[in-house]
Structures are given as C-alpha cells and as structure tokens.
Amino acid sequence: MVELIKQIATASPEETEAVAKEFAEKIRSVMPSLNKDNLFIALYGDVGVGKTVFVRGLASVICPDDFVQSPTYALVNEYRGEYRICHYDMYRITSEDDLESTGFYDYKNCIIVAEWCENIPYAIPCEYYRVNISKTDSGNGRFIKIEKVTE
Numbered sequence: 001m002v003e004l005i006k007q008i009a010t011a012s013p014e015e016t017e018a019v020a021k022e023f024a025e026k027i028r029s030v031m032p033s034l035n036k037d038n039l040f041i042a043l044y045g046d047v048g049v050g051k052t053v054f055v056r057g058l059a060s061v062i063c064p065d066d067f068v069q070s071p072t073y074a075l076v077n078e079y080r081g082e083y084r085i086c087h088y089d090m091y092r093i094t095s096e097d098d099l100e101s102t103g104f105y106d107y108k109n110c111i112i113v114a115e116w117c118e119n120i121p122y123a124i125p126c127e128y129y130r131v132n133i134s135k136t137d138s139g140n141g142r143f144i145k146i147e148k149v150t151e
Contacts, residue, residue, distance in 0.1 A: 005129070005146040012140050013053045016133070019144050020057025027111070027129070028062065031083050038110055040125050042117035045133035050142050051115045054133060055087050058113065070115075075102050084110035091116040099123055126151045 006023070010016045027039060041058075043051045056068040063081030070089060079085040086107050093099050099120055104112075117124060132145045 001150045002130075003148040003150075005148055007145045008143075009136055010142045010144060011138065013050060016050050016053050016142055016144065017057030017060070019146075020054045021061050023129075023131075023146055024058045024061035028082070031111070038107060038112050038125070040128040041111065041113045041131060042124055042128055043113065043115045043131050043133070044117060046135070049133045049135055051133060054131060054144070055085075055113050055115075058111075059085055059087075062111065076104075086110050086112045088112065088114040089116060090114055090119045093119050096122060 005026070006019065008019055010019060027041075031039060043054065045051050052068065052070045059066060059068045059079050059081070062083055063079035063085055066079035066081060068079065068087070069077065075089060075092070077087045079087065088102070088104070090099075093102070093116075099105075104123065114120070117130075127148075127150045130147045130149050134143050135141065136143050
C-alpha cells in the first residue's frame, strides 16, 4: 500500500529544506512508538538534485545543533539530537556484503535516511517513507513526492 503524504514543486534549496522541515515534524510524532525499530526514509533522485539539502532540512528540526553534509565518502554520517539520524549514501554499495560492512544492520532506534536506495532494494524494510526528488524545468526548481509505503 502506498499513501501519498505530499507532492510539491519547490523553487529553491531553501524551499526544499522547508518541505523537509514540515515532514520532520510529521515523523517526530511517530518516533516514540518505534521502540527499538528504525524509521526508514529512502531518498531517490539524480546527482545534484537536492537529497542532502532535504536531509539538512529534516535534521534542522530533529538534530538542530549538528552540521549536515553529504556522506558520499564516509558512507554514513550520524547526527544527534532529539533522535539519532543515520544519513547513508548508498551510491558505492554494490552488494549486501558491502552494505553489511558499513554497520547498516547494527543501527537501532534511529531514523535512517538513505540516499541512492535503488542500490539496496533488498535492504529496505516493509514499512518506510519514499522521497523522490527530481529537477523541474526552472533553474533550482525541484519536484518532491513523499509517500509512506507499507508492503
């Protein structure tokens, strides 16, 4: 089952961050009920489309004192605040062994936000949020679609 949460066009990185902040407020309300489970957010979109900008907006609500940057070379960045956010970049992950070596399966009771989830379809949980970001025809414009997926 797929539930549409939000569908919106933005005109700047600041507007993309604002959409993520609004989404962060929504997911904050479900975090206490997770117990030791993770909340999983799968990010999809081409290079340079604003996935990390989206994470920056999300983290500004949940981990406001942390600096968000792309985990391209680190593979995972952890941000601490009201809840932990584990920000993954799956671009270089080519197998389940690669994924396991990052400690991915060891994280508990956190928000996992993963870029390039098309590389890890086998690791996405049955219930998750899917965020698709694509460029629009206008300069910094983006189209963002947020869905809750329950399989």
